[in-house]
Amino acid sequence: MATNGLIISPLKSLFTSAAGPGFPVSPAKAHPKIPTDKSADQCCLPEGNWETNPICKYQLALPSTDVAVKVSKLKDCLRSHFKADPVLSNDASLVQEYVDLLERQRPIDESDAGLEASGRSALFKDFPRKRSLIDMPVVTTLYYCCLYHYDLGENSLASPTAIRKRHELSDKQFTWTAIGARAKLRQWKDIETLLTAKGWFGKTQLKAAIGFDKVVAILHRNGAPQDILQKYLGLVDNVEQRLSLAKRVSCQIAVIDALVALKNRAELEQLAAKLDRYSKEGLYAFDVLHTSTIKWK
Numbered sequence: 001m002a003t004n005g006l007i008i009s010p011l012k013s014l015f016t017s018a019a020g021p022g023f024p025v026s027p028a029k030a031h032p033k034i035p036t037d038k039s040a041d042q043c044c045l046p047e048g049n050w051e052t053n054p055i056c057k058y059q060l061a062l063p064s065t066d067v068a069v070k071v072s073k074l075k076d077c078l079r080s081h082f083k084a085d086p087v088l089s090n091d092a093s094l095v096q097e098y099v100d101l102l103e104r105q106r107p108i109d110e111s112d113a114g115l116e117a118s119g120r121s122a123l124f125k126d127f128p129r130k131r132s133l134i135d136m137p138v139v140t141t142l143y144y145c146c147l148y149h150y151d152l153g154e155n156s157l158a159s160p161t162a163i164r165k166r167h168e169l170s171d172k173q174f175t176w177t178a179i180g181a182r183a184k185l186r187q188w189k190d191i192e193t194l195l196t197a198k199g200w201f202g203k204t205q206l207k208a209a210i211g212f213d214k215v216v217a218i219l220h221r222n223g224a225p226q227d228i229l230q231k232y233l234g235l236v237d238n239v240e241q242r243l244s245l246a247k248r249v250s251c252q253i254a255v256i257d258a259l260v261a262l263k264n265r266a267e268l269e270q271l272a273a274k275l276d277r278y279s280k281e282g283l284y285a286f287d288v289l290h291t292s293t294i295k296w297k
Helices: 005-013 038-044 054-061 067-082 086-118 122-126 139-149 162-167 171-184 188-195 212-221 225-233 241-248 254-261 265-274 280-289
Strands: 197-198 204-206
Touching: 038 225, 054 067, 054 086, 067 086, 067 188, 086 122, 086 139, 139 162, 139 171, 139 280, 162 265, 171 188, 171 212, 188 197, 188 212, 212 225, 225 241, 225 254, 241 254, 254 280, 265 280
Parallel strands: none
Antiparallel strands: 197 204
């Protein structure tokens, strides 16, 4: 039965992409013209055998607005068709993952909706929920839990670590998503901890699976202060790239440092002439230009 491609396509949209470049659509939204009753579905099949066709059973489950009903239909579809047919084994794992995601989202959504309505949570007051978590993609779910439940242990349904493991998210997906959520809350220490890795002999160092240029871009988009931007700009290895990025995010101290690394006195003098002489940046540029330890080009 050649159904793999038709079923995998919408399901894959549930588990791909990352929070930074944009969120994928849910399976339900991937089917704008899903048949909603038996007669409509029967018209799609020459034999009218909608009850024995896994695609139809799967599609019929998607429009259900009651998550309990949807889960029940998906489990029935999974048990009756996907797990029973070896050809559909790959699709079966995706359907099961979707079911697991819905069963995770439902109690989180119900609990958070109640907490928000009670007015007892300062976090929900400052950052109100924009929509229900139900049927959101897994990366969106991860972002949500990094925003509201970042410190929960792995045994909790809302634990970002648990979500990462169950849905096998990559380091890049997790890092991008977690940094975006914590930066929105201005939790800079959390970001530093996330990026801290152990090196040789127990020493720690900062590492970013997405690259520090992407880290800076996310932080800047979320209004990070200059000292935070400066810190991560200094970790961008390519000096030309660091200079370009520092200019883009208007971090003048990092621009000065990059120009020093490039030994570009002429451009530094031009920059210094534009700065307030007695500002932090102006004083720093003046000191650098008058040091005798730098061998300029």
